[in-house]
Amino acid sequence: MRIIVAGLAVGACGPLSLYYQPGVQVSRMQSDATRCEVTALKDAPVANQIRQRPPVYFPGNRYCTSNGCFYSPGYWVGGGLYSVDLNQDLRRRVLDICMAKKGYQPVSIPRCPANVAAAAPRAVTATLPALAQNSCAIRYDDGSWQIVTPQAPISSE
Numbered sequence: 001m002r003i004i005v006a007g008l009a010v011g012a013c014g015p016l017s018l019y020y021q022p023g024v025q026v027s028r029m030q031s032d033a034t035r036c037e038v039t040a041l042k043d044a045p046v047a048n049q050i051r052q053r054p055p056v057y058f059p060g061n062r063y064c065t066s067n068g069c070f071y072s073p074g075y076w077v078g079g080g081l082y083s084v085d086l087n088q089d090l091r092r093r094v095l096d097i098c099m100a101k102k103g104y105q106p107v108s109i110p111r112c113p114a115n116v117a118a119a120a121p122r123a124v125t126a127t128l129p130a131l132a133q134n135s136c137a138i139r140y141d142d143g144s145w146q147i148v149t150p151q152a153p154i155s156s157e
Contacts (some may be wrong), residue, residue: 015111016137016145019104029104029128044091051118053079054082109147112136120148 019033056079060072096106109131112120117138124144129135133136 013111015108016139016147017106017108019099020107020128020131021102021104022128024104024128026126026128032104033099033100036095036102039098040091040094043094044148047086049086050081050082050083052081057078101112107131109135109137111140112148116148116150119150120146123145 019029021029024151055076057074057076059074062119063070063072095148099106113136120138122140123146125147129147129149131147135147138146138148140146
């Protein structure tokens with residue numbers, strides 16, 4: 001799943017997914033994304049539909065003793081209810097179109113290996129840099145992140 005707002009860090013181990021335009025301030029990208037999310041929500045509002053999974057039947061068991069065999073009755077277990085937002089995919093497409101009109105494209109930047117993260121001085125990214133083949137992202141505990149491009153190729157160790 002892509003993360004729309006760059007400041008949200010759902011999984012610290014996964015890649016950093018965000019809308020990208022080199023040279024743009026991160027705060028501007030985040031406010032553009034928020035405006036586009038609001039537009040997408042207006043154009044494709046949440047349309048939850050309640051659905052029910054089918055019930056499951058568990059057949060009875062057969063028990064045999066010296067007096068003969070007996071059967072326990074089977075029983076049904078409800079499948080449970082869940083909801084589906086019918087406009088979720090449409091809202092995602094409206095958001096993508098809105099951000100593309102502003103010059104952004106969705107990207108996924110891999111997490112930096114431990115040796116690269118340890119060597120990089122801590123500095124939260126304020127302006128989106130140009131990406132290179134070996135660019136990677138460092139996520140911090142406070143939800144901020146830093147995009148770095150190591151001088152040497154990244155090793156997988």
